Amino acid sequence: MRLVRLFFILVLVSFSSVAANDAIPMGRLPDSVEPRAYRLTLAIDPRQAEFSGATEIDLSLREPARVIWLHGHGLRVSDVVLVTSGRRVKGRYAEVETVSGVARVDFDEEIAAGRAVLRLTHAAPFEKAPQGLYRTDVAGEWYAFSQLEPIDARRVFPGFDEPRFKTPFDVTVVADRRDKVVSNTPLVSKTSERDRVRHRFVVTPPLPTYLVAFAVGPLDIVHGRPVPLSGVRRRLLPLRFVASKGQGKKLAFAARHTGEIVLRLEEYFGSAFPYPKLDLIASPIHGLAMENAGAIVFDDRYLLIGARPSPEQQSIFGGVVAHEIAHQWFGDLVTPVWWDDLWLNESFAQWLGSKISDRWRPGFGTRGDQLAATLKAMDTDALRVGRPMHQRIDDNRQIIGTFDEITYQKGAGVLAMFESYLGEARFRRGVRLHLRRHPHGSATADDFFAAMADAAGEAPVLGAFRSFVDQPGVPFVSAVLSDDRSSLMLRQERYRPLGSAIAPGLLWDLPVCVRALSSADAPRQCVLMTGAAARIDLGAPVGETGMMPNAGGEGYYRFALDATSARSALRDVANLTGAEALALADSIGASFAAGRLPFEEVLHGASALVSHQDRTAATRLGFLLTALHDQLRDAETRERLARRIDGIYAPALRAFGYIPKAGAYAGDTADRQLRRDSLAEIVVVWGRDSEVTGTFASAAQATLGNPEILDRGLRAVAWAAGVRNGDATFCRALQKQLVETADAQVRADAAYALGRVEQEPAASDVRALLLHPRLGPSPVLRILRGQLENPATRASTWNWVRENADALIARLPAYYQPILLRAADRFCDAAERDAVETVFAPRLAKAGMDALPLERQLERISLCIALMSSTENTIKAAVEEGETKRVR
Ligand SMILES: [Zn+2]
Numbered sequence: 001m002r003l004v005r006l007f008f009i010l011v012l013v014s015f016s017s018v019a020a021n022d023a024i025p026m027g028r029l030p031d032s033v034e035p036r037a038y039r040l041t042l043a044i045d046p047r048q049a050e051f052s053g054a055t056e057i058d059l060s061l062r063e064p065a066r067v068i069w070l071h072g073h074g075l076r077v078s079d080v081v082l083v084t085s086g087r088r089v090k091g092r093y094a095e096v097e098t099v100s101g102v103a104r105v106d107f108d109e110e111i112a113a114g115r116a117v118l119r120l121t122h123a124a125p126f127e128k129a130p131q132g133l134y135r136t137d138v139a140g141e142w143y144a145f146s147q148l149e150p151i152d153a154r155r156v157f158p159g160f161d162e163p164r165f166k167t168p169f170d171v172t173v174v175a176d177r178r179d180k181v182v183s184n185t186p187l188v189s190k191t192s193e194r195d196r197v198r199h200r201f202v203v204t205p206p207l208p209t210y211l212v213a214f215a216v217g218p219l220d221i222v223h224g225r226p227v228p229l230s231g232v233r234r235r236l237l238p239l240r241f242v243a244s245k246g247q248g249k250k251l252a253f254a255a256r257h258t259g260e261i262v263l264r265l266e267e268y269f270g271s272a273f274p275y276p277k278l279d280l281i282a283s284p285i286h287g288l289a290m291e292n293a294g295a296i297v298f299d300d301r302y303l304l305i306g307a308r309p310s311p312e313q314q315s316i317f318g319g320v321v322a323h324e325i326a327h328q329w330f331g332d333l334v335t336p337v338w339w340d341d342l343w344l345n346e347s348f349a350q351w352l353g354s355k356i357s358d359r360w361r362p363g364f365g366t367r368g369d370q371l372a373a374t375l376k377a378m379d380t381d382a383l384r385v386g387r388p389m390h391q392r393i394d395d396n397r398q399i400i401g402t403f404d405e406i407t408y409q410k411g412a413g414v415l416a417m418f419e420s421y422l423g424e425a426r427f428r429r430g431v432r433l434h435l436r437r438h439p440h441g442s443a444t445a446d447d448f449f450a451a452m453a454d455a456a457g458e459a460p461v462l463g464a465f466r467s468f469v470d471q472p473g474v475p476f477v478s479a480v481l482s483d484d485r486s487s488l489m490l491r492q493e494r495y496r497p498l499g500s501a502i503a504p505g506l507l508w509d510l511p512v513c514v515r516a517l518s519s520a521d522a523p524r525q526c527v528l529m530t531g532a533a534a535r536i537d538l539g540a541p542v543g544e545t546g547m548m549p550n551a552g553g554e555g556y557y558r559f560a561l562d563a564t565s566a567r568s569a570l571r572d573v574a575n576l577t578g579a580e581a582l583a584l585a586d587s588i589g590a591s592f593a594a595g596r597l598p599f600e601e602v603l604h605g606a607s608a609l610v611s612h613q614d615r616t617a618a619t620r621l622g623f624l625l626t627a628l629h630d631q632l633r634d635a636e637t638r639e640r641l642a643r644r645i646d647g648i649y650a651p652a653l654r655a656f657g658y659i660p661k662a663g664a665y666a667g668d669t670a671d672r673q674l675r676r677d678s679l680a681e682i683v684v685v686w687g688r689d690s691e692v693t694g695t696f697a698s699a700a701q702a703t704l705g706n707p708e709i710l711d712r713g714l715r716a717v718a719w720a721a722g723v724r725n726g727d728a729t730f731c732r733a734l735q736k737q738l739v740e741t742a743d744a745q746v747r748a749d750a751a752y753a754l755g756r757v758e759q760e761p762a763a764s765d766v767r768a769l770l771l772h773p774r775l776g777p778s779p780v781l782r783i784l785r786g787q788l789e790n791p792a793t794r795a796s797t798w799n800w801v802r803e804n805a806d807a808l809i810a811r812l813p814a815y816y817q818p819i820l821l822r823a824a825d826r827f828c829d830a831a832e833r834d835a836v837e838t839v840f841a842p843r844l845a846k847a848g849m850d851a852l853p854l855e856r857q858l859e860r861i862s863l864c865i866a867l868m869s870s871t872e873n874t875i876k877a878a879v880e881e882g883e884t885k886r887v888r
Contacts, residue, residue, distance in 0.1 A: 026097065029070065029160060032061065032062045032063050033059055033070075035159065035167050036060055036167055037058040037170070038055065038169045040054075040172070040212075041171075042171075042174070043173075043174040044144050044173055049126065051124060055119070055121075058116075065107075067105070067106055067107070068091075068105045070103055070158055070159060070160055071154035073095070073151075073155045074101070074155055075124045077122045078122065079119070079120065081118075081120075082105075084111055084112060084116035091107050099396075100397060101151070102396070122158060128773075129811055129813040130287050131814060132148070132155030132156050133145075134285075138742065143215070143283070143284075145215050146215070146292075146297070150399045150815075151210070156214075162209075163208040163339065164208070165208060166206035166335060167206055167207070169203065172198055173214060174197070174199075177197050181199040181215070183212075183213060183295060184201065184207065184292060184295050185275070186202050187200070187201055204293065205293075211332055213281075215281050215283070220245055220246065220248030222255055224241055227259040227263060228259070228263075232270060233273060237277065239258060239262075239278050239280075240277070240280075241255050241282075241303065243281075243303070244284060244300075247300070247742060250743075251280075253306060254303045261357075264322075264356045265328075268356065268428065269329050269431075269435060271435065274329065275294035275328065280321070282300035282744075285776030286299040287777040289324050290324070301748050302317055302320045304743070311364060311671075312673075314364070315361065315369070318361050318364070318366065319353055320353075321357075322357045326348065326349045326353050330345055330349050331344075333435060334438045334441065336442065339399045341390060341443075341444055343389040343390060343411045346408050347389060347408065348415065350370075351415040355367075358370075365671055368614055371553060374412055374556070375583070376409065377405035378495070380404070380406060380856065381406060381474045382500070383500075387402070387404075387852065388471050388472045389407060390470055398850045398852070401849065401852040406472070413554075417468075417555055422456050422461060426455070426457075434452070449462055460530075464510065464511060467509045468556060471506060475494065475507075476495035476590075477490055477510070477557050478490070478559065479549040486537070488514055490512055490527070490534045490536065490549075492507060492508065493532070494506045495558050496594060497866075498594060498870055500866075507532055510528070512526065513551040514526075514549050514550075514551050515548050516546075516547060517545050517548055517568075517572035517576070518543065518545040524551035545568075545572065546568035546569040546572050547565075547569075548584070550580065550587070551580065553582060559587045566591070566605065567601070570584075570604065573608050581612045581617035582620055585617055588621065589602065593863075593867055598874060602625070603878060606648050610649060619675070619678045622649055622679075622682045625644075631828040631864055631868060632791075632872065633872065637876045640880060642687055650689045653679040653680060653683050653689075656676045659695075660717075661709065663711075664711060674713070676713070677713040677714060680692070693725060697718075697725035697726060704730070707746050715749045716748070719753030720753040722753065723756055724756060728762055731757060731762040734750050738750035748778070751783050755783045755789075755790075757787075758792045767796075771804065777813065777819075780811070780812070785825075788826065789825070789826045791826075794827075802835070805840070817844055818849070821857040825860065828864040828865055829861075836857060
């Protein structure tokens with residue numbers, strides 16, 4: 001493939017610059033030198049373009065050396081000295097691989113084995129995108145924040161930037177006297193030096209470089225109530241909340257509820273929060289969130305949610321905050337040895353974060369949201385180009401691609417499946433034992449499975465667990481009742497969508513649970529399939545009832561449905577739990593995409609599920625239909641499908657009511673409000689229901705002066721209705737709002753709505769915002785995604801991307817580049833696919849990303865082409881027939 005070749009050419013170029021026997025370590029550094037402690041002094045003034053630093057690293061050399069390999073990315077390093085046996089030896093620093101930042105220090109004499117201290121001074125520019133140490137201005141004030149994971153500590157100080165090297169950090173930050181400074185531990189001392197202040201922090205417990213953190217500027221710091229003592233912690237845990245100047249009052253909800261989440265996590269782990277304090281820091285352009293030990297940085301939209309956030313804001317807050325705090329154990333206290341085991345961080349934080357958040361806010365449907373994300377990740381896991389959860393990494397360029405939905409969402413689903421199979425208590429015993437064995441150290445997947453085996457036993461189950469961690473793909477199960485309906489024949493194969501080039505043959509040790517749908521509480525029967533086929537004896541014939549081949553909905557697999565089995569499961573839909581209904585919806589979509597189920601059965605499934613008591617299950621197929629809508633080539637078919645979508649979901653929305661005014665549904669449960677929000681999005685943005693859109697659009701017009709007039713859960717969709725029906729003035733006012741507001745939720749809602757602008761010249765103005773320096777990556781991608789999803793704006797927006805690709809990529813941090821590619825999710829023809837490859841392949845390779853995320857995206861487009869070429873006619877016929885029936 002062209003992409004792969006290009007990637008290797010770049011690698012060769014970098015290698016050729018040094019002698020062949022002195023190869024640059026492109027992945028892990030040699031074992032011969034080990035850092036034991038850092039003393040780090042950084043002068044950080046965000047008003048300046050650059051920062052500077054002095055780094056002292058205690059080293060242990062296993063063997064004599066003339067060269068020390070380390071990391072440094074874009075640093076201007078001067079004064080390199082190694083102190084060994086009381087002597088000072090000068091060294092020469094050179095960054096020899098400049099895409100991922102590999103450097104060497106050469107000495108003119110041989111350094112003896114043993115202890116030594118390496119001292120380097122350096123300066124570097126602040127980053128503009130949220131990576132390394134970046135700066136940003138808000139309302140005329142400047143701030144600096146850090147984002148060092150995975151390999152950007154090397155943009156801030158020279159060092160051994162690998163997760164296995166955990167050492168204490170003794171950090172001093174010299175800052176302007178107007179600024180406050182936050183780092184991982186509490187402050188020890190502040191010393192004034194003319195206009196500047198030296199902030200010295202308590203030496204940290206052992207940390208990897210990627211967890212070191214800084215926030216500097218005229219910050220608002222809100223002291224929360226310390227987290228009270230718990231059964232496992234005998235001192236109060238100081239809790240603070242940090243935001244840009246004037247924003248502190250919006251931290252009220254976070255300040256009130258974060259302690260509850262800490263306590264729930266301590267209870268799960270049976271151990272105290274591992275660091276001396278906890279700060280939650282809101283950065284205006286961070287994009288995502290980062291679990292730095294004791295100093296977690298969040299994009300401000302997660303934290304600045306005021307005192308009375310909407311159910312959606314609370315639900316996102318709970319999920320993200322619990323995820324990041326869970327990392328203080330999974331990742332921070334026990335760190336993976338290398339990035340091949342990132343799943344030990346992210347799968348666990350995602351799984352436990354959603355579990356804790358669900359307990360914190362029961363009734364919000366968090367569990368369904370997590371399961372929906374896992375099911376969605378199956379589409380990625382079904383690609384031929386892919387990776388298992390545990391993947392070998394030989395090169396720094398492969399690292400960023402592992403922060404994907406396989407690691408996060410498949411990982412969370414696989415853990416949930418084995419937790420369910422082993423039982424919650426046994427699974428937790430294994431987790432606790434693993435953490436107890438490696439506190440403040442690092443561990444591998446083998447260590448984790450050893451702890452699981454010692455605590456939970458059940459070798460066959462752990463073997464099955466490993467078969468999911470070590471191999472990619474989604475199992476596809478078919479379940480056929482025997483003629484006398486007293487047993488079920490199961491078969492497994494790898495799930496393959498239409499057009500897939502995956503070779504068959506992969507098998508899992510697969511836990512399958514089934515039950516009859518005759519009642520809501522029919523008992524489930526489980527089997528651990530260790531081959532391609534298995535039989536479950538149901539005891540007695542099950543009669544006319546349907547069967548649920550994924551009882552409990554927790555199995556990480558899809559099941560094959562034909563028209564008969566789908567209809568029979570849908571007949572008893574009220575007997576399905578939320579998770580089961582969601583799994584059924586997913587398998588309906590998956591069976592359609594695999595060419596097993598006709599399109600009209602997807603429509604039938606959507607109609608049958610829309611009234612299910614679980615809100616995520618009720619709208620799941622609706623969102624599948626919206627995606628198909630955007631991928632259809634024929635405009636008339638698209639319009640007809642939009643009317644069908646409207647016909648299914650608008651009556652449900654009307655039953656719930658759709659007044660977009662704030663407070664109209666204050667008495668509703670969170671679940672009802674969240675269901676209304678999803679229904680409204682489908683009905684307005686895709687169904688284009690004229691009555692609902694009209695109501696929303698006129699409500700939107702009145703709100704620009706005060707966005708709080710609108711219900712916060714409906715505001716983004718109301719504004720989207722406003723820009724589509726509204727005039728240029730409304731559109732311009734919303735753009736101004738987006739750029740100028742300090743309210744993170746208003747920014748997110750405005751970005752969503754502006755992504756839906758269709759008319760020129762407003763659409764061109766909106767595209768110009770994609771390079772606006774004040775916007776962080778998150779609103780930029782919201783706008784871009786909306787504009788590229790919509791067939792009405794796709795071509796013009798794609799032309800813009802081609803012309804501005806360099807600037808667009810340069811403004812996003814590396815970890816956002818795979819997310820950028822997902823903006824092309826609705827592309828569905830060969831010319832678009834080739835254009836995506838031409839535009840992104842050379843640029844992403846140059847930016848240091850390996851081929852996997854782009855190759856996946858190209859395969860997604862190819863699969864869409866295959867799906868449409870074999871089903872577009874049947875979709876057309878099905879929606880036409882629906883019209884005829886309705887006319888009659
Ligand atoms: Zn995480």
